[in-house]
Amino acid sequence: xxxxxxxxxxxxxxxxxxxxxxxxxxxxxxxxxxxxxxxxxxxxxxxxxxxxxxxxxxxxxxxxxxxxxxxxxxxxxxxxxxxxxxxxxxxxxxxxxxxxxxxxxxxxxxxxxxxx
Numbered sequence: 001x002x003x004x005x006x007x008x009x010x011x012x013x014x015x016x017x018x019x020x021x022x023x024x025x026x027x028x029x030x031x032x033x034x035x036x037x038x039x040x041x042x043x044x045x046x047x048x049x050x051x052x053x054x055x056x057x058x059x060x061x062x063x064x065x066x067x068x069x070x071x072x073x074x075x076x077x078x079x080x081x082x083x084x085x086x087x088x089x090x091x092x093x094x095x096x097x098x099x100x101x102x103x104x105x106x107x108x109x110x111x112x113x114x115x116x
Contacts, residue, residue, distance in 0.1 A: 001034070001111050002034045002036075002109055002110050003033060003034070003110060003111065004037075004038065004106050004109070004112070004114070005020050005023065005024045005038070006038045006040060006103075007037065007038070007046070007116050008040045008041050008115075009042060009043055010042035010045060010046075011042075011043065011046035011060040017043050018063075021037070021046070021060060021063045021067065023114070025063070025066065025067060025070070028067070028070045028071075035072040036072065036074075037067060038074075038077070038102075038103050039074070039075065040077050040080055041080055042080075043080075044076045044080045044081050046061070047060075047064050048061060048086055048091060048092070049061060049090050050090075064094070064095055065094060068092075068094030068095065073106075074096070075098025075106070076095055078097045078098060078099050081097060
């Protein structure tokens with residue numbers, strides 16, 4: 001199954017983006033699934049490189065790298081990155097600057113779209 005996750009919330013302060021990433025990771029446990037994750041709005045900060053979190057606290061940058069290592073595609077809304085002063089060089093390895101055009105293509109690709 002081809003699954004698109006669209007995440008909107010900030011990386012910290014709520015657990016919606018954290019749980020969306022966990023859900024995407026779980027869907028990759030079944031080797032027949034393909035997963036793509038699109039980060040909108042404040043969720044693009046989840047892909048920021050160099051996050052420093054307290055010991056024992058989840059780090060969404062590391063979690064996104066884990067998704068990418070399992071062949072998930074992770075796109076970050078370009079306009080959202082710009083609005084937050086995050087350039088493409090400052091996102092974790094494997095995540096990329098994306099666009100509404102790519103999101104539209106991914107939406108058509110997906111069997112299921114999960115909007116978190």
